[in-house]
Amino acid sequence: MSLPPIVVFDLDGTLAETAPDIMRTLNVILEQEGLAALPLERARELVGAGARALIERGFKVSGRPLDTEKLEQLFETFLGIYADGVAGTSFIHDGVGAALDELAAEGFVFAVCTNKPIRHTRLFLDHFGLSGRFAAIAGRDSFAFCKPDPRHLTETIAQAGADPARAVMVGDSRTDVDTARAAGIAVICVPFGYTDVPVEALAPDLVIQHFSELPQAVRQLTDRKPALATHS
Ligand SMILES: O=C(O)COP(=O)(O)O
Numbered sequence: 001m002s003l004p005p006i007v008v009f010d011l012d013g014t015l016a017e018t019a020p021d022i023m024r025t026l027n028v029i030l031e032q033e034g035l036a037a038l039p040l041e042r043a044r045e046l047v048g049a050g051a052r053a054l055i056e057r058g059f060k061v062s063g064r065p066l067d068t069e070k071l072e073q074l075f076e077t078f079l080g081i082y083a084d085g086v087a088g089t090s091f092i093h094d095g096v097g098a099a100l101d102e103l104a105a106e107g108f109v110f111a112v113c114t115n116k117p118i119r120h121t122r123l124f125l126d127h128f129g130l131s132g133r134f135a136a137i138a139g140r141d142s143f144a145f146c147k148p149d150p151r152h153l154t155e156t157i158a159q160a161g162a163d164p165a166r167a168v169m170v171g172d173s174r175t176d177v178d179t180a181r182a183a184g185i186a187v188i189c190v191p192f193g194y195t196d197v198p199v200e201a202l203a204p205d206l207v208i209q210h211f212s213e214l215p216q217a218v219r220q221l222t223d224r225k226p227a228l229a230t231h232s
């Protein structure tokens, strides 16, 4: 018996457009602190490394210093506000469901590996009725490490009970490409997420323009690798 092949998805900017709700939450915090709200376009450079980094980056571009204690306090505030509006105007990208159906029919299993806190990740996926589609869901606080640490990805794959030799990561940022490379796992990028450089510059194995291209891209990257035999 062999372990199933797997596609591991990043969440923010990859499976879903979540920036409006994330930026709205950040802006509540900035305004509470007497700073100007930032436009949605800034999401490409601000989102991608988790909520703490988002707040730090938001203060930095606003020219306001932020000490560790204050950051922790604002982070707690962020968690509460965002939990109440995690799926306000966010949406799942077109073609995700059909791509999962097609790959599932070929024996693939799926997981989510995101730097979003696990609480928000579950709230979000539950809202869209997607939680049941993933064999494992790992947020930034699910383990003692998170992307770009490759163990966030490899432990997610292990938790899903899948074959790391036939695994593909799908992401939108340098963090995802760095994580996959460090784990020795193939990586596909989508160009519609949150990155300050074009994804082509990150040199992923493949770039897809739409989720309708995902099944073919995944086949291309997993086909020639033999399945690892299990020892049980
Ligand atoms: O919320 C973030 O900053 C990052 O989340 P992601 O890992 O799903 O892109």
Ligand SMILES: [Mg+2]
Binding pocket: 010, 011, 012, 013, 014, 048, 171, 172, 173, 193, 194
């Ligand atoms: Mg992302």
